[in-house]
Amino acid sequence: MRAFLDFEKPVAELEAKVDELRALGENGDGVAIGDDVIRLEAKAAAALKDLYANLTPWQKTLVARHPDRPRFLAYAETLLTEWTPLAGDRKFGEDEAILAGFARFRGEPVCVIGQEKGTNTETRLRHNFGMARPEGYRKAARLMELADRFGLPVLSFVDTAGAYPGIDAEERGQAEAIARSTEACLALGAPNISLVIGEGGSGGAIAIATANKVLMLEHSVYSVISPEGAASILWRDPSRAQDAATAMKITAQDLLRFGIIDEIVPEPTGGAHRGPHEMMNRAGDAIEAALRDLAGREPDELRRLRAEKFEAIGRTIG
Amino acid sequence: MNWVSEVVRPRIKTLFRRETPENLWVKCPDTGQMVFQKDVEANLWVIPGSDHHLRMNSTQRLKMMFDEGTWLDVALPDAPVDPLRFRDEKKYLDRLKDARAKTGLRDAFKVGFGRLEGSPTVIAVQDFGFMGGSLGMAAGEAFLRGAETALDKRTPFVLFAASGGARMQEGIFSLMQMPRTTVAVRKLNEARLPYLVVLTNPTTGGVTASYAMLGDIHLSEPGALIGFAGPRVIEQTIREKLPPGFQRSEYLKAHGMVDAVVHRRDLKATVARLCRQLMKQPLPEAAAEPETGAPPPPVAA
Numbered sequence: 001m002r003a004f005l006d007f008e009k010p011v012a013e014l015e016a017k018v019d020e021l022r023a024l025g026e027n028g029d030g031v032a033i034g035d036d037v038i039r040l041e042a043k044a045a046a047a048l049k050d051l052y053a054n055l056t057p058w059q060k061t062l063v064a065r066h067p068d069r070p071r072f073l074a075y076a077e078t079l080l081t082e083w084t085p086l087a088g089d090r091k092f093g094e095d096e097a098i099l100a101g102f103a104r105f106r107g108e109p110v111c112v113i114g115q116e117k118g119t120n121t122e123t124r125l126r127h128n129f130g131m132a133r134p135e136g137y138r139k140a141a142r143l144m145e146l147a148d149r150f151g152l153p154v155l156s157f158v159d160t161a162g163a164y165p166g167i168d169a170e171e172r173g174q175a176e177a178i179a180r181s182t183e184a185c186l187a188l189g190a191p192n193i194s195l196v197i198g199e200g201g202s203g204g205a206i207a208i209a210t211a212n213k214v215l216m217l218e219h220s221v222y223s224v225i226s227p228e229g230a231a232s233i234l235w236r237d238p239s240r241a242q243d244a245a246t247a248m249k250i251t252a253q254d255l256l257r258f259g260i261i262d263e264i265v266p267e268p269t270g271g272a273h274r275g276p277h278e279m280m281n282r283a284g285d286a287i288e289a290a291l292r293d294l295a296g297r298e299p300d301e302l303r304r305l306r307a308e309k310f311e312a313i314g315r316t317i318g
Numbered sequence: 319m320n321w322v323s324e325v326v327r328p329r330i331k332t333l334f335r336r337e338t339p340e341n342l343w344v345k346c347p348d349t350g351q352m353v354f355q356k357d358v359e360a361n362l363w364v365i366p367g368s369d370h371h372l373r374m375n376s377t378q379r380l381k382m383m384f385d386e387g388t389w390l391d392v393a394l395p396d397a398p399v400d401p402l403r404f405r406d407e408k409k410y411l412d413r414l415k416d417a418r419a420k421t422g423l424r425d426a427f428k429v430g431f432g433r434l435e436g437s438p439t440v441i442a443v444q445d446f447g448f449m450g451g452s453l454g455m456a457a458g459e460a461f462l463r464g465a466e467t468a469l470d471k472r473t474p475f476v477l478f479a480a481s482g483g484a485r486m487q488e489g490i491f492s493l494m495q496m497p498r499t500t501v502a503v504r505k506l507n508e509a510r511l512p513y514l515v516v517l518t519n520p521t522t523g524g525v526t527a528s529y530a531m532l533g534d535i536h537l538s539e540p541g542a543l544i545g546f547a548g549p550r551v552i553e554q555t556i557r558e559k560l561p562p563g564f565q566r567s568e569y570l571k572a573h574g575m576v577d578a579v580v581h582r583r584d585l586k587a588t589v590a591r592l593c594r595q596l597m598k599q600p601l602p603e604a605a606a607e608p609e610t611g612a613p614p615p616p617v618a619a
Contacts, residue, residue: 090574103595
C-alpha cells in the first residue's frame with residue numbers, strides 16, 4: 001500500500017481506479033478494459049507529473065518527510081560496499097541518530113556520515129527520529145578527524161528535523177558539539193560532499209553539511225528552523241506553518257538561486273519514494289561527479305575553497 | 319633407583335601423555351556445558367553454541383590473523399630485568415622464570431610481521447598467560463618496537479590488548495610505560511599509519527589507560543571485560559553490586575568507547591577491510607567479486 005499525502009488525492013483516486021480496472025481485467029473480458037487502463041494510467045501519470053512540477057514549499061516539506069522516502073541506510077546499502085559503521089564519541093555514548101563509518105563508494109574508500117530517521121516504530125526509536133544528541137555530533141567530528149588524517153573523502157547524508165531538543169542533550173553541551181562538528185568539517189583536508197536527502201534541519205544539519213559541495217534532492221528542504229517552529233515564533237501560531245514554509249525559502253530551488261547549495265539532484269516523478277533505485281543511481285552519479293571535480297587538490301586548497309565558499313555566501317545576492 | 323626408573327620411565331610417561339591430552343574437554347564458563355576440545359579449537363576457541371570467546375595465546379592469535387598462519391617474529395629488544403629486586407611471596411625473578419617456562423615467551427608480548435589478506439601488517443599481541451599480560455619494561459619495549467616496525471615498513475599497526483594492567487613488580491618503571499607507549503602511538507598518528515586496537519578479555523588498568531584506548535579504531539570481542547579499575551576493586555570500594563554487563567564490550571560500545579563488537583570469526587576480515595580503507599588500498603581481486611551488492615556484513619553487535 002502506498003501512502004498518499006493529502007495534496008496527492010486526485011492522483012490517488014486515478015491510481016485507485018487503474019488498480020480497480022486491472023483487478024476486473026484479470027477476471028476475463030480483457031480488451032475493452034485494457035484500453036481504459038492504458039488511458040487512465042497515462043492520465044494518472046500526467047496528473048502526478050503536473051502536481052510534482054508545481055509543489056509549494058509546504059508540499060515539498062511534506063514530501064521531504066514522506067514516510068516512504070528512502071532514508072540514509074537505503075542509500076548506504078545501495079551506494080556503498082564494505083560499509084563498516086563505527087560507534088561512539090569516546091566520551092559518553094553511542095548515538096544512532098547519526099551513523100558513521102568507513103566504506104567504499106564506487107570502489108574508492110570514503111568516510112560516510114548519515115542521519116537516519118528510521119523506517120518503522122522500532123528503528124525510529126532506535127535512531128531517535130534522526131535527531132542527534134551531542135554524542136552523535138562528537139562521533140561525526142571524531143570520524144572526520146580520522147578521515148582528515150588518512151586523506152579519505154567524507155560523504156554526508158543530511159536528513160534531520162534538527163538536533164534533539166532535550167535536557168540531557170543540553171547538559172552535555174549540544175551547542176558545543178555542533179560547533180565542533182562544523183569546525184571539523186572546515187578543518188578537513190580531504191574533499192567533503194553533503195547531500196540533503198530529506199530535511200536539513202538547522203544546526204543539526206549544518207554540523208555535518210559544511211562541505212565543499214552541498215547537493216540537495218529536488219524535493220528536499222533545508223532551513224534554519226522547521227516551518228512549524230518558525231510559525232510558532234513569528235506568527236505565534238503553529239498552524240501558520242504553510243506561510244512560514246513559503247516565507248523562509250526552504251526549497252532546493254530557492255537555495256540554489258541563493259548560492260547556498262551547489263546542485264540539485266532531480267527526483268523521479270512523484271518523489272524519491274516512487275523510484276528509490278533510480279534515485280540512488282542519480283544521487284550516486286551526482287556525488288561521483290562532485291568528487292571528480294575536487295580530485296587531485298591539495299588539503300590546503302580544499303580548506304581554502306571551502307572557507308571561501310562559505311565566506312562568500314550572502315555577499316553576492318543583490 | 320637406576321637409570322631405567324629415573325630416565326626411561328618418565329620419558330615413556332611423557333610420550334603417553336602427549337597421546338592422551340589431559341584436557342580433552344572444555345567447560346563453557348557461561349553454560350557449564352562440556353565441549354570437545356578439538357571442536358573448540360577448530361572454532362577459533364569460541365564455544366560452539368554459547369559463543370563464549372575463550373582466551374587465546376599470542377601464537378594462536380597471530381596464526382588466526384596472518385595469511386596461511388605464517389609470519390616473521392619481530393625480534394624484541396631486551397629490557398633491564400627486575401630493577402627493584404622485587405620480592406613478594408616469591409622472587410620476581412622466579413616468577414619470570416616460571417612464566418617463561420610456561421609460555422615459551424621472553425615476556426608478555428609477541429609481535430609478528432606478515433600479510434593480512436595480502437597486505438603487509440604488523441600485529442602485536444599481549445599474552446595474558448604471561449603474568450596476566452602485565453605491562454612492564456619489556457612489554458613497553460615490545461610495543462615500541464612493534465610500532466617502529468610498522469613505521470619502518472609503512473604498514474598498519476594492529477594491537478591485540480589483553481592485560482591485567484601494569485606489572486606491580488616493576489613499580490614506577492611500569493607506570494612509565496604509559497607515557498612511553500603513548501609516544502609511540504603519536505608517532506603512528508603523525509605518520510598517518512592506521513593504529514587499530516582489538517580489546518580482548520580482559521583489558522584493564524594502565525594498559526586501558528594508555529595505548530589500548532588511543533586506537534584510531536577500537537574493536538572488541540564479545541563479552542570481553544574492559545575497564546580501568548577491576549570490578550572486584552570497584553565493588554569493594556563502593557560496597558555495591560555492579561549491574562550485569564558492567565565493563566563488558568557491549569557496555570563499552572553503548573558508552574562510546576568501542577567502535578564495534580566483532581565476533582572472532584569476523585575479526586580478521588574486519589581488521590583487514592578497515593586497514594585497506596585507511597591505507598587507501600584497492601580491493602583485493604578475490605574479495606572484490608562477492609562483496610558487491612551484498613548486504614553489509616554484521617560487524618556491529
